[in-house]
Amino acid sequence: MVGEIYRSQEDGRTAHCTRHPSRRSNMSRKNIFCDMRRMLLLSSYAPSLRSVAPTNHVSVSASTSTNQQRLNFHDQHFNRPVNAKSRKTMAASQKAVIVGISGVSSSGKTTLARLLRDIHPKTFILHEDDFYKTDTEIPVNKDGVQDWDCLESINLPELEKALEHIKLHGTLPDWLESKEDQNSVGESGVVKERIAELKKEAHDLLSGGQRNVPIAIIDGFLLFSEEMKAVRELFDIKLLLRTDYKTAKSRREARSGYVTLEGFWEDPPGYVDNVVWPNYVKDHAFLFENGDVEGVVKQDVCRRLGIKVMPEEAQGNMTDCVEWAYGVLREYLIHEANQSP
Numbered sequence: 001m002v003g004e005i006y007r008s009q010e011d012g013r014t015a016h017c018t019r020h021p022s023r024r025s026n027m028s029r030k031n032i033f034c035d036m037r038r039m040l041l042l043s044s045y046a047p048s049l050r051s052v053a054p055t056n057h058v059s060v061s062a063s064t065s066t067n068q069q070r071l072n073f074h075d076q077h078f079n080r081p082v083n084a085k086s087r088k089t090m091a092a093s094q095k096a097v098i099v100g101i102s103g104v105s106s107s108g109k110t111t112l113a114r115l116l117r118d119i120h121p122k123t124f125i126l127h128e129d130d131f132y133k134t135d136t137e138i139p140v141n142k143d144g145v146q147d148w149d150c151l152e153s154i155n156l157p158e159l160e161k162a163l164e165h166i167k168l169h170g171t172l173p174d175w176l177e178s179k180e181d182q183n184s185v186g187e188s189g190v191v192k193e194r195i196a197e198l199k200k201e202a203h204d205l206l207s208g209g210q211r212n213v214p215i216a217i218i219d220g221f222l223l224f225s226e227e228m229k230a231v232r233e234l235f236d237i238k239l240l241l242r243t244d245y246k247t248a249k250s251r252r253e254a255r256s257g258y259v260t261l262e263g264f265w266e267d268p269p270g271y272v273d274n275v276v277w278p279n280y281v282k283d284h285a286f287l288f289e290n291g292d293v294e295g296v297v298k299q300d301v302c303r304r305l306g307i308k309v310m311p312e313e314a315q316g317n318m319t320d321c322v323e324w325a326y327g328v329l330r331e332y333l334i335h336e337a338n339q340s341p
Contacts, residue, residue: 095170096214097336098163098234099329102223103241103310104280104293105149106251108318109219111188112241115322119198120215120329121206124172128220131159135262141275145268149279151227163218163234170214190319198326205330215329224307225283237332238307239325240287242315244294245277252276 099116101109110127117123131154132138138146138153147153165173206212224232224240232238243251249272257266285291287298287307297309308328314320 094167094213094236096166096216097236097329097332098167099215099217099237099239100223100232100235101217101219101239101241101325102221104243104248104284105221105276106248106255107241107243108321109221109241111318112239112321112325113217113219115188115190115195115318116215116217116325116329118195119322119326120202122212123215123217126162126166126172126176126216126218128154128159128218128223130176131155131162132261135260135265143274145271145275146265147275147279148265149221149276151222151225151283154222156228156231160231160234163231166216167234170216172216188318188322190322194319195322198322202326202330205333221280222283224287224305226286227283232305235306237328238305239328240302240307240309241321242293242310242312244315247316248272248277248280 101113103109113125117125132148133153133155135146138148139150141147162173162176165171218235222228223235224238252267252272255267257264281291281293284293287293287301287309289296289298302309310321311324314324
């Protein structure tokens with residue numbers, strides 16, 4: 001698919017997005033210091049704080065209680081670990097629900113993101129791969145091979161800036177032009193009738209008064225690592241897909257290559273064994289017992305970080321995977337609606 005267009009529900013502006021499933025693009029904007037962005041972010045919440053009438057003590061108390069219940073739920077189930085004051089202003093002003101889908105390359109992230117977009121109205125997709133640095137800036141490892149699967153290959157300030165914009169405005173930033181859809185994604189294997197059933201269920205859910213704000217889905221191979229804390233905190237829902245080494249290697253090596261910002265990339269021989277899988281293990285070992293990414297998940301760590309891990313039975317079965325992911329999203333939206341004043 002070459003060329004997907006998303007139009008803002010609020011002001012009619014159009015953002016052009018094209019996708020390639022596992023590779024490379026970059027924003028040519030100047031980086032903005034994180035602390036400056038956060039100051040601007042917090043200042044944008046000021047009107048909503050000033051709008052609370054100081055004389056209406058009953059209303060303020062009820063609102064505070066509602067926000068606290070919402071935050072407690074987030075802490076227990078989805079965990080948005082920012083300071084309490086920021087969380088309260090964020091909950092009141094947030095214009096989109098941000099869903100992060102992460103996992104090793106070829107684990108089904110893009111396929112799941114597109115299926116959820118088909119199911120749920122007012123959903124758009126952003127890809128971590130849109131934030132790759134330029135081809136010449138990609139790090140080269142000790143073997144002289146470019147490493148597209150490491151933290152240093154991503155323009156983190158631009159990614160964080162885009163997520164903050166989505167959270168505040170509910171739309172893709174004007175300056176973002178995605179290159180991602182220029183690469184193909186294989187068939188999902190999910191029965192179309194089942195997608196239609198879930199789509200109807202989602203429509204009925206929103207018609208019943210559930211939170212009807214845009215849903216932004218961000219997929220990427222590296223979203224939840226310890227080095228990505230600032231980005232990780234911006235997700236309302238965090239979904240981690242699991243795939244064993246053999247499956248990931250087979251899928252990745254079956255791909256012909258990837259469109260990049262400045263050209264085209266083909267994995268050299270041994271790329272999965274020497275780059276993709278070792279990086280995945282290094283960045284995600286902290287989520288698994290004994291660091292075994294094909295083994296048992298550390299439930300306490302994932303619970304603390306609000307990361308929902310795909311059930312084992314859903315591995316290799318996209319129907320089960322999409323039903324699980326939709327269920328997590330549905331739970332979140334229902335709770336948000338119940339907590340609204």
